[in-house]
Amino acid sequence: MGYLRIENLSKHYGQKQALRDFSACFTAGIYALLGPNGAGKSTLMNIITRNVCPDSGGTITWNGTEIVRLGTEYLAKIGYMPQQQGLYNNFTAYRFLGYMASLKGLKRREAALEIPRALELVELTDVAAKRIGGFSGGMKQRLLIAQAILGKPEIVILDEPTAGLDPKQRVRIRSLIQSLAEDKIVIVSTHIVSDVESIADQVLLLKDGVLAAQGAVEELAACLPVGCPPTLENIYMQYFGDEGEAPC
Numbered sequence: 326m327g328y329l330r331i332e333n334l335s336k337h338y339g340q341k342q343a344l345r346d347f348s349a350c351f352t353a354g355i356y357a358l359l360g361p362n363g364a365g366k367s368t369l370m371n372i373i374t375r376n377v378c379p380d381s382g383g384t385i386t387w388n389g390t391e392i393v394r395l396g397t398e399y400l401a402k403i404g405y406m407p408q409q410q411g412l413y414n415n416f417t418a419y420r421f422l423g424y425m426a427s428l429k430g431l432k433r434r435e436a437a438l439e440i441p442r443a444l445e446l447v448e449l450t451d452v453a454a455k456r457i458g459g460f461s462g463g464m465k466q467r468l469l470i471a472q473a474i475l476g477k478p479e480i481v482i483l484d485e486p487t488a489g490l491d492p493k494q495r496v497r498i499r500s501l502i503q504s505l506a507e508d509k510i511v512i513v514s515t516h517i518v519s520d521v522e523s524i525a526d527q528v529l530l531l532k533d534g535v536l537a538a539q540g541a542v543e544e545l546a547a548c549l550p551v552g553c554p555p556t557l558e559n560i561y562m563q564y565f566g567d568e569g570e571a572p573c
């Protein structure tokens with residue numbers, strides 16, 4: 326299992342600085358990127374997946390080699406579920422995954438093994454031949470996770486995988502994420518604290534493009550006032566609450 330190291334990464338969109346001097350190192354486990362709207366979560370994920378170019382100066386390395394030098398070898402290690410996604414409503418789940426597998430460059434024989442494996446993992450085997458247009462929001466999200474894990478990527482990036490889902494579906498996605506992470510780096514962005522509180526090995530709190538804190542929930546709880554319950558919600562309020570909105 327490899328490691329992904331990010332050092333001093335920044336990103337400007339015109340005058341707007343979306344990410345400031347971000348550094349972190351990721352090994353196998355679940356990393357929750359937490360922060361309010363506009364904190365820079367998607368920007369960071371888009372940079373890691375090479376969909377967006379960072380400002381010059383920072384580096385991203387995979388096992389010590391700069392990812393720009395690894396080229397497609399690096400991209401093959403990435404599974405990505407973007408935040409905004411169009412699904413092909415007329416496609417069946419199986420056909421959609423077949424299409425995604427071909428975009429990822431999987432060989433036909435490999436795809437024939439990988440698609441059933443991914444469908445099984447996200448519990449969509451029974452509806453593989455059904456059109457996506459008839460799927461619930463939760464089923465669509467699970468299908469998008471399935472496409473992200475085709476080809477057994479070592480780094481899985483999920484941008485708000487529970488957006489718009491009801492609590493029952495959110496719990497389902499949460500257990501699914503947990504089952505993925507045994508031998509992978511899984512980076513999940515969300516602003517829903519309860520989605521990651523019990524599953525994240527590390528929480529990264531992003532505020533205005535700055536990594537305000539990183540650690541396990543228990544470690545981050547050290548910042549709370551004495552007597553304040555050590556929950557991620559309280560930690561979130563401590564960092565992101567408005568003035569006078571102390572967590573306890």
Ligand SMILES: Nc1ncnc2c1ncn2[C@@H]1O[C@H](COP(=O)(O)OP(=O)(O)OP(=O)(O)O)[C@@H](O)[C@H]1O
Nearest residue numbers: 338341342343360361362363364365366367368369
């Ligand atoms: N393509 C772009 N052009 C201009 N500004 C952008 C662009 N993408 C992001 N931004 C700005 O950069 C900042 C960070 O945005 P980003 O989407 O990374 O935040 P986020 O934490 O993912 O937010 P959300 O939770 O709403 O998705 C925001 O102020 C956003 O308006």
